[in-house]
Every structure is written in structure tokens, then in C-alpha cells.
Amino acid sequence: MGARLRVDGRELLGFCSNDYLGLSHHPEVIEALVHAAQRGVGSGASHLVSGHSAEHQALEEELADFVGRERAVLFSTGYMANLGVIGALAGRRGLVVEDRLNHASLIDAGLLSGAKLLRYAHGDTVAAETAFGAARKGAAGSDATRGQRVLVTDGLFSMDGDLAPLPELARIAAAKNAWLVVDDAHGLGVLGASGRGIVEHFGLSVRETPVLVGTLGKAFGTFGAFVAGDAALCEWLIQKARTYIYTTALPPALAAATRKALALAAAESWRRERLRSHVATFRKEALGMGLQLMKSDSPIQPLLLGSAERALAASQALEDLGLWVAAIRPPTVPKNNARLRITFSASHDSADTARLCEALADLKRRGLV
Ligand SMILES: *Cc1c(COP(=O)(O)O)cnc(C)c1O
Numbered sequence: 001m002g003a004r005l006r007v008d009g010r011e012l013l014g015f016c017s018n019d020y021l022g023l024s025h026h027p028e029v030i031e032a033l034v035h036a037a038q039r040g041v042g043s044g045a046s047h048l049v050s051g052h053s054a055e056h057q058a059l060e061e062e063l064a065d066f067v068g069r070e071r072a073v074l075f076s077t078g079y080m081a082n083l084g085v086i087g088a089l090a091g092r093r094g095l096v097v098e099d100r101l102n103h104a105s106l107i108d109a110g111l112l113s114g115a116k117l118l119r120y121a122h123g124d125t126v127a128a129e130t131a132f133g134a135a136r137k138g139a140a141g142s143d144a145t146r147g148q149r150v151l152v153t154d155g156l157f158s159m160d161g162d163l164a165p166l167p168e169l170a171r172i173a174a175a176k177n178a179w180l181v182v183d184d185a186h187g188l189g190v191l192g193a194s195g196r197g198i199v200e201h202f203g204l205s206v207r208e209t210p211v212l213v214g215t216l217g218k219a220f221g222t223f224g225a226f227v228a229g230d231a232a233l234c235e236w237l238i239q240k241a242r243t244y245i246y247t248t249a250l251p252p253a254l255a256a257a258t259r260k261a262l263a264l265a266a267a268e269s270w271r272r273e274r275l276r277s278h279v280a281t282f283r284k285e286a287l288g289m290g291l292q293l294m295k296s297d298s299p300i301q302p303l304l305l306g307s308a309e310r311a312l313a314a315s316q317a318l319e320d321l322g323l324w325v326a327a328i329r330p331p332t333v334p335k336n337n338a339r340l341r342i343t344f345s346a347s348h349d350s351a352d353t354a355r356l357c358e359a360l361a362d363l364k365r366r367g368l369v
Pocket residue numbers: 076077078079080082103105154158183184185186215216217224225
């Protein structure tokens with residue numbers, strides 16, 4: 001199980017999920033879910049009414065502990081966490097500055113907040129810094145930017161597999177008196193020696209990265225999301241984040257399953273090591289074949305193909321060989337940047353990686369990649 005998927009009666013070996021640590025099928029995670037579900041399925045209400053159970057509370061405390069923050073607040077999905085946190089921090093009179101390639105939920109959060117939204121070219125810290133200056137000048141006489149300023153970035157970018165220039169963004173946020181919001185959906189559990197994500201990878205402090213968003217449906221293999229920070233920030237979210245207040249709390253059994261997954265992710269560093277070894281093997285082989293990889297050391301390894309047709313044809317050819325790799329096309333990625341998004345998981349073994357490399361070599365011979 002894990003990377004092996006049954007599709008229309010046929011088994012495919014998948015290289016497309018975000019289950020990086022292979023925890024979504026872990027027997028202890030399943031057991032925790034089933035066991036907790038026997039005490040009831042739905043939470044019955046929002047957190048602020050009566051939906052906040054002991055399992056939710058324990059998970060929030062364990063997540064805060066994992067990422068080294070005072071407190072964490074659970075949200076039902078990452079999409080909702082982002083809408084909630086950016087809306088609560090920026091407010092209608094604020095300024096939100098975002099990397100152009102940020103996840104759609106972050107862009108939507110900026111738009112929905114009603115704040116002024118500026119986007120800078122991917123990874124361009126000079127443009128990010130200028131956006132604050134430009135906005136201040138342009139808004140002279142109006143109160144468009146007198147509210148809160150927020151600088152928002154993905155940690156590990158989901159379609160390119162590269163990292164945000166976080167140390168420099170932290171410096172800019174401090175200089176411009178802006179909140180720095182880091183959405184580390186793909187980095188948590190994966191990056192850093194102990195899986196604490198991009199903040200650990202760069203050795204940054206909590207003070208430099210005050211607002212951390214994490215999702216639970218990726219490396220942790222379950223479902224849901226959280227925002228972690230200091231107690232005052234979390235209290236503010238509970239009072240102001242509409243996607244926290246006006247929605248039903250996650251099923252408590254999911255919180256129980258996530259607690260187990262989190263414990264495994266923290267304890268079993270062999271999962272991260274195995275992932276790194278798959279990525280290293282793959283990159284060596286693929287670059288040796290002359291394939292056009294991007295600059296990524298992460299489990300997200302895009303193979304650039306250009307047109308949407310070319311990406312679809314390559315994806316189909318791999319499927320014919322029993323492999324499932326998703327073709328990613330515009331508008332998810334820029335025009336002429338269609339690609340195969342290859343992702344690795346600790347549930348792959350070295351024979352799986354070898355099989356992928358052989359299949360790509362076959363496609364290469366046929367001029368498909
Ligand atoms: C997946 C993802 C989300 C959304 O999380 P869900 O829990 O699936 O809603 C948000 N941000 C980033 C960067 C993501 O990759």
C-alpha cells in the first residue's frame with residue numbers, strides 16, 4: 001500500500017502524492033483513527049461552541065511543541081487556515097505582499113482580506129522589499145496601508161520544489177514592520193534534521209518567523225491544518241479568524257490519528273533519510289540522462305516539458321508503463337512551463353525509484369521527455 005494505487009482495477013505505482021513520509025497508511029495511524037471514532041465521529045459544533053475536544057487540545061499542544069512555539073490553533077484545512085490568518089492579520093486597510101507563485105489559497109486569502117495585495121516575482125527579494133516602499137508612496141493621502149502589513153510566502157514551493165529565500169524575507173519583514181507568514185505545507189515533517197520544516201532548515205528563530213502555517217494532509221498523512229505562533233497571535237486568531245470561528249471543528253478521531261502521525265514523524269528520522277536518498281538517486285540518474293530537472297533538493301522533482309500536450313503525453317506514456325505521475329499544466333503553472341510533477345515518499349523503496357528511472361529512460365529514447 002502507500003505508493004501503490006488501484007486505478008480502474010489496475011495497480012499503478014504512484015509518484016504524485018504529498019504523503020512524503022508514507023504515514024497515510026501507517027497501521028498505528030489507522031488504529032488511532034478507528035479507536036477514537038468508536039467514541040463518535042463528528043465534533044458536533046465549532047471550536048468556540050462545544051466542538052473543541054480533548055483530542056483537539058492535545059493535538060494543538062503537541063503541534064506547538066513540535067514546531068517550538070507557544071501555541072497552535074487547528075483549522076479544518078490549509079485553505080481555511082490561510083484565509084483565516086491573513087484576513088485576521090491584514091484587515092481591510094492592510095497591505096499584503098506575496099510571492100507570485102504562492103499557493104492559490106494564499107493568493108485568495110490576500111484578495112478576500114480586502115487589503116491591498118501586491119505580488120512580487122518568484123523569489124525576488126528586491127521586488128518584495130520594493131513592494132512595501134512603493135505601496136507607502138502610492139498610498140500617500142489614503143489610508144490603504146495604514147492597517148497591518150503582511151509578507152506572505154510558501155516555505156517549500158509546491159510546483160517547483162524550491163525553497164523561499166526565508167532569511168532575507170525575515171530581514172525585510174522586520175525592516176518593514178510587517179508580519180511574516182510562512183506556509184510550510186510541504187516542508188513540515190520533511191525539511192530540517194528533525195522535520196521541523198523550513199525554519200529549522202535555515203536555523204531561523206521564532207521571532208524572525210512569527211506566523212507559521214502547517215497542513216496535516218501532506219507529510220503527516222491525515223487531514224487538517226494549523227497556525228502556530230505566540231499566545232497573543234493565537235488568541236487574536238481565535239477571536240478574528242472567520243474560518244476558525246464559523247465552521248465545524250475537525251472530527252476528533254482525525255486529531256487522534258494526527259497525534260500518532262506526528263509522534264511517528266518526529267521519532268522516525270529514517271523516513272526523512274530514505275526520502276533524501278530517493279531524491280539523490282533520482283537526480284543523479286535523471287541528470288545523467290539529460291532530463292530537464294529544476295533546482296530542487298526536495299521530494300518535489302518537476303520535470304519540465306514545455307507545452308501542456310507534451311506533459312500530458314509523457315504522463316500517459318508513464319501510465320502505460322504502470323506509473324502514475326501527474327502532468328501539471330497552466331494555469332497551475334505559467335504558460336509553456338507544463339511539467340511532470342514527480343514526488344517521492346518514504347513508502348517508496350529503492351526498486352520503485354529504479355523502476356521510475358527506467359521508465360523515464362524509455363520515454364527519453366522515444367523522444368517523449
Ligand atoms: C496543500 C496546500 C494548502 C492547502 O492545504 P489543504 O489542507 O489541502 O487545504 C495550502 N498551502 C500550501 C502551500 C499547500 O501546498
